[in-house]
């Protein structure tokens with residue numbers, strides 16, 4: 001009997017990677033999944049922070065995919081290494097701050113290393129030609145294979161018939177005529193295949209599974225880099241960009257204003273890192289001040305914060321400003337009328 | 348057989364899952380690991396990870412905004 005070949009599958013949690021892995025299982029390949037956590041994944045974080053989402057049962061779609069497939073899943077933390085991909089993408093950014101092509105190359109390269117360390121024969125992805133404008137074009141597919149170093153050990157089962165033969169096909173480990181030739185943005189072939197395999201409740205994220213493709217998130221990231229004069233970032237920075245309203249009344253400071261209880265509670269956890277503001281005489285948001293602030297800035301920040309409290313129509317609201325060392329100042333301020341908040345302050 | 352604890356507080360999924368996975372790699376069959384997380388999502392994700400990877404969840408509970416997952420490391 002011939003040796004059972006092993007493939008490592010990049011599992012994003014979306015339908016395409018689920019199908020690609022399923023197609024391989026169908027051909028008798030041993031498949032294990034690998035999922036990379038960049039820090040910008042939509043999975044998890046916001047569900048946990050925003051209170052309103054807690055009523056919906058939350059699931060990690062990569063884990064869900066692996067369970068459907070009956071395969072192991074290895075989740076790899078690449079937060080640190082990913083910084084260089086995001087800060088210096090050789091192939092540039094997509095529509096927003098998404099460095100998709102460099103990101104794909106990086107992930108396939110990591111998967112290749114994993115495959116070598118664990119004695120796996122090849123790598124599979126759910127890529128489909130023409131599905132995405134940057135990383136999944138006919139001309140960029142070979143770039144990913146080449147620059148990741150995976151070369152002909154990278155197989156895309158869903159569009160393999162449109163691409164040159166790869167090693168697993170040449171060696172007869174997989175049958176090329178049982179792979180697919182999907183292309184373009186039409187999702188119908190994938191949906192039909194999902195139906196055939198009995199996958200029903202698969203993830204259909206409206207905005208993709210990565211915050212970097214989100215316009216508003218990308219604007220906040222660029223604003224943060226500009227304000228700091230450096231592109232370096234930490235996990236806390238990228239988490240905070242997912243939470244609250246961001247208002248920058250002056251170049252040297254920004255306010256992050258909680259929009260509901262879950263966010264307020266989350267922001268409260270940063271009270272020893274940032275100046276915080278909370279309303280004392282009416283329900284209101286928890287606000288963080290990121291940057292340096294004069295007394296005048298504190299006053300303005302309190303007025304803006306009061307604007308988003310339930311005391312917004314009162315003559316005055318009492319706000320406690322707390323410094324990171326625990327010292328507090330009580331400010332009695334007139335909530336800033338909505339019309340006075342410069343629209344350009346919104347990040 | 349030993350008992351271990353993993354503090355995954357103030358982390359958001361999938362970090363508690365990643366930390367659990369990495370810790371279990373260091374343990375032996377029969378060892379138990381209790382993970383504490385402040386992300387309620389861990390109550391779904393860690394058991395899902397255990398089902399997929401063949402480890403046994405002995406108990407889950409939540410109290411005071413923290414969730415606890417007790418795992419027995421199995422031979423996989």
Ligand code: SF4
Nearest residue numbers: 098099100103104210
């Ligand atoms: S959307 Fe682009 S940048 Fe984000 S994870 Fe996917 S390939 Fe990477």
